[in-house]
Amino acid sequence: GIEPIRLVELLPSFTSRSPIECRLIEVDLSQKPDYEALSYVWGDPSRTIAICVDYCKMEVTENLWSALFRLRLKRKPKVIWADALCIDQQSTDDKRRQVQIMRDVYKTASQVIIWLGEHTDSSEILHCAKELQTDEELAQMNASCEQPSQIAALSHLLQRPWFSRTW
Structure with a gap:
C-alpha cells in the first residue's frame, strides 16, 4: 500500500x-x-x-x-x-x-x-501569458512582444530560482 x-x-x-x-x-x-x-x-x-x-x-x-x-x-x-x-x-x-x-x-x-515568490514588476508579464494554451500561441505572442520591457520582464521572471531547481 x-x-x-x-x-x-x-x-x-x-x-x-x-x-x-x-x-x-x-x-x-x-x-x-x-x-x-x-x-x-x-x-x-x-x-x-x-x-x-x-x-x-x-x-x-x-x-x-x-x-x-x-x-x-x-x-x-x-x-x-x-x-x-x-x-x-x-x-x-x-x-x-x-x-x-x-x-x-x-x-x-x-x-x-x-509559488514563484512575491509579486514584482516582472510578474505583470503573466497576465498576457496566462491565456496561452499552445506553442503556436506562444510563438504569436513572442512575435508581437516587440516591447523590450515585455521581453525583459519575461526574462526576469524566468530567472527566478524555481525555474533552475532540480529534483
Missing part, C-alpha cells in the same frame, strides 16, 4: 496581521484526499519566520511563509501539501519514505500551486 502522508490544514484568518496557524493531518493517499500541493523553493535557510503548527512554534523560510500567507483564506481552512511542513525534516527515514512517494503526492493533488 501507499504510505500515509501528512497534509497541512492552513487555518483561516480575517486579518492579515494574525499569525499563520496550521494543523497537520495524516491521510492515506489511496483515499484520494482533497488537497493542493505546493511547489516552491525553500529559499535562504537562515531567513525564517515563526508560524504555529499544532499549537507549537515552528520556523519556516521566508519564501514558504509568503506562500502560506498568500494562500490563507479568510473564512475556511485550506488543505495543502508542502514538503517542509509535511515531511519530518528531523527524520532521515521519513524523508526517504516521503521522497519515494512524492510523485504520487503531486499526482493525487487536486492541483499543484507553483
Whole structure:
C-alpha cells in the first residue's frame, strides 16, 4: 500500500496581521484526499519566520511563509501539501519514505500551486501569458512582444530560482 502522508490544514484568518496557524493531518493517499500541493523553493535557510503548527512554534523560510500567507483564506481552512511542513525534516527515514512517494503526492493533488515568490514588476508579464494554451500561441505572442520591457520582464521572471531547481 501507499504510505500515509501528512497534509497541512492552513487555518483561516480575517486579518492579515494574525499569525499563520496550521494543523497537520495524516491521510492515506489511496483515499484520494482533497488537497493542493505546493511547489516552491525553500529559499535562504537562515531567513525564517515563526508560524504555529499544532499549537507549537515552528520556523519556516521566508519564501514558504509568503506562500502560506498568500494562500490563507479568510473564512475556511485550506488543505495543502508542502514538503517542509509535511515531511519530518528531523527524520532521515521519513524523508526517504516521503521522497519515494512524492510523485504520487503531486499526482493525487487536486492541483499543484507553483509559488514563484512575491509579486514584482516582472510578474505583470503573466497576465498576457496566462491565456496561452499552445506553442503556436506562444510563438504569436513572442512575435508581437516587440516591447523590450515585455521581453525583459519575461526574462526576469524566468530567472527566478524555481525555474533552475532540480529534483
